[in-house]
Amino acid sequence: MSTLASLKDVTVHFPIYIMGSRSIKRHMLDITTGGMISQGKNKVVVIEALSHLTLDLQEGDRVGVIGHNGAGKTTLLRILSGVYEPSFGHISIYGRTAALFDLAMGMEAEATGDENIILRGLFNGMTLDEIKSYAPSIAEFSGLGDYLQMPLRTYSSGMTLRLAFAIATCRQPEIILLDEWISTLDEEFLGKVKSKLKEMAEKSKVLVMASHQMDLLTSLCNKAMFMQHGKLVAFGPINDILKEYMPHKA
Amino acid sequence: MSDVSLRPIYEASGGPSTGAAARDIRETFTRWPLWMMMSWQDIKQRYRGSVLGPFWLTLSMGVMIVAMGFVYSHLLKTAADDYFPFLTLGLLQWSLLATLMQEACVTFINSAPYIKQIRMPYTTHVMRTISRNLIIYAHNFVIYIIVAVIFGIWPGIYLWLLLPGFALLFVNAFWIITFLGMICARFRDIVPIINSLVQVVFFVTPVIWSPALLQGHGWLVEINPFYHMLELIRQPLFGHAPESLSYIYMSATAVAGSIGTFLMFRRFRARIAYWV
Numbered sequence A: 001m002s003t004l005a006s007l008k009d010v011t012v013h014f015p016i017y018i019m020g021s022r023s024i025k026r027h028m029l030d031i032t033t034g035g036m037i038s039q040g041k042n043k044v045v046v047i048e049a050l051s052h053l054t055l056d057l058q059e060g061d062r063v064g065v066i067g068h069n070g071a072g073k074t075t076l077l078r079i080l081s082g083v084y085e086p087s088f089g090h091i092s093i094y095g096r097t098a099a100l101f102d103l104a105m106g107m108e109a110e111a112t113g114d115e116n117i118i119l120r121g122l123f124n125g126m127t128l129d130e131i132k133s134y135a136p137s138i139a140e141f142s143g144l145g146d147y148l149q150m151p152l153r154t155y156s157s158g159m160t161l162r163l164a165f166a167i168a169t170c171r172q173p174e175i176i177l178l179d180e181w182i183s184t185l186d187e188e189f190l191g192k193v194k195s196k197l198k199e200m201a202e203k204s205k206v207l208v209m210a211s212h213q214m215d216l217l218t219s220l221c222n223k224a225m226f227m228q229h230g231k232l233v234a235f236g237p238i239n240d241i242l243k244e245y246m247p248h249k250a
Numbered sequence B: 001m002s003d004v005s006l007r008p009i010y011e012a013s014g015g016p017s018t019g020a021a022a023r024d025i026r027e028t029f030t031r032w033p034l035w036m037m038m039s040w041q042d043i044k045q046r047y048r049g050s051v052l053g054p055f056w057l058t059l060s061m062g063v064m065i066v067a068m069g070f071v072y073s074h075l076l077k078t079a080a081d082d083y084f085p086f087l088t089l090g091l092l093q094w095s096l097l098a099t100l101m102q103e104a105c106v107t108f109i110n111s112a113p114y115i116k117q118i119r120m121p122y123t124t125h126v127m128r129t130i131s132r133n134l135i136i137y138a139h140n141f142v143i144y145i146i147v148a149v150i151f152g153i154w155p156g157i158y159l160w161l162l163l164p165g166f167a168l169l170f171v172n173a174f175w176i177i178t179f180l181g182m183i184c185a186r187f188r189d190i191v192p193i194i195n196s197l198v199q200v201v202f203f204v205t206p207v208i209w210s211p212a213l214l215q216g217h218g219w220l221v222e223i224n225p226f227y228h229m230l231e232l233i234r235q236p237l238f239g240h241a242p243e244s245l246s247y248i249y250m251s252a253t254a255v256a257g258s259i260g261t262f263l264m265f266r267r268f269r270a271r272i273a274y275w276v
Helices: A023-031 A071-079 A113-123 A128-142 A145-149 A158-169 A178-185 A187-203 A212-220 A238-249 B018-032 B031-044 B055-075 B078-103 B121-150 B156-186 B190-204 B224-236 B246-276
Strands: A003-015 A043-057 A064-067 A089-094 A097-100 A176-177 A208-212 A223-228 A230-235 B010-013
Touching: A003 A071, A003 A187, A003 B246, A023 A043, A023 A208, A043 A071, A043 A208, A043 A230, A043 B018, A064 A071, A064 A238, A071 A089, A071 A097, A089 B031, A089 B246, A097 A158, A113 A128, A113 A145, A113 B031, A128 A145, A128 A158, A187 A212, A208 A212, A212 A238, A223 A238, A223 B018, A230 A238, B018 B031, B018 B121, B018 B246, B031 B121, B055 B121, B078 B121, B078 B156, B078 B190, B078 B224, B078 B246, B121 B156, B156 B190, B224 B246
Parallel strands: A064 A208, A064 A223, A097 A176, A176 A208
Antiparallel strands: A003 A043, A003 A089, A089 B010, A223 A230
16 A cells, blocks of 8 residues: 655644735835834735644545545645645655546636646646647537537537546546546536546546535545544545544534 | 655655755656747637737737837937937837736646645746747747837847847846736735736836936946846847846846845645645
């Protein structure tokens, strides 16, 4: 068994800027007047979104992240994907990661489907040659055919999502990160996505997903972690965790 | 931990990191197709459905030059033959510098949807801003060619001096955009301050008037970094060599600015995602 992701004492501080705290003028006033003029008005409230999280994810771990809204599920996924870097602590990732968050992000409405394949591929860290070699299989899985020569704005939202999903999943990753978006899909597409996801999840080494849909979690995951106020409360086999913490959810 | 010997694909720690800051910049340049494609899409999106495309800007600059040229050549008592080429080159360079400064402020703020969704080097957004403006500049350059033909300007061998000129422009733009982009992401009221500052600089910099008019008060422009940046590209296009002072001044700001900004980037790079 090998470790694919290792978090040591990872803490994330989110600054929440209120009122004058985004103003340089107020900062200058504070410095020159010793805070006498604008006292208390430029507080930066710091929220601890993740608190001293230590965790090793091993090959074969398919982890469902559960917890209330604001428990730190999304922040954890963002930390694992490298979007946010920890304020304290250390994170190491030992595998190619696919973060399936906002899949249509950065796609251009005016560009054609083919151009968007290149654009999204570049976002995902592929080289131009790699994208070109994957393009036929992306086109096939998306099932869009001649539509790929049309601008994206002519697509329905379902078509856009199908293309985005095909690009995001064209290359088998070692680590898959899944955010809530999956619960917003329509039934028909969900069926197709689910089988593809299941296939990918089985081939991948680690899966981490946040969802409120228990049936989806139990069908894809073998482990679960329960989070509360940015802290990892429990981590173990999914059935044990759900049994123990499901009452919290209701 | 069975694989401690394995090098991680990605790692991050809290606190400043020289390695991570250097990696960010290096990765931006190895992944050049990314920002090239993004800036092309910016241009395409801005001018969708218009026949002229980015040449709209070129056309409006052309109209401005013709209109201002007639009035100001009288106002400043300069021969129209001398004034038109001067004005053209001044406005051409100035519009590049001004938009770079203004867009520097919103470089990270406007990239928030990317920054919050996907890991990519932060300086990718800096390069996107620079390359987008260079593409627009290339379109506007047509005006210079037209004016050069009409007024018989042939810079000849001096065109080679554009290379060091643009190199210095690039290095200075890179640190200024990174610097302003970070400051403006944290303190939102700096954006309008910079915008009005750019307006002021336009009037005190010899863009539409010749520095010779200052008569003995030359230091007023010699201390102005924007003047030197203009000269580094304007003079070669006229067929003259810029003063060596301009090269020294701009090299000094490039070195000092890059070092200062790198130290700041090293310290606050990871915070940008939380600021935007």
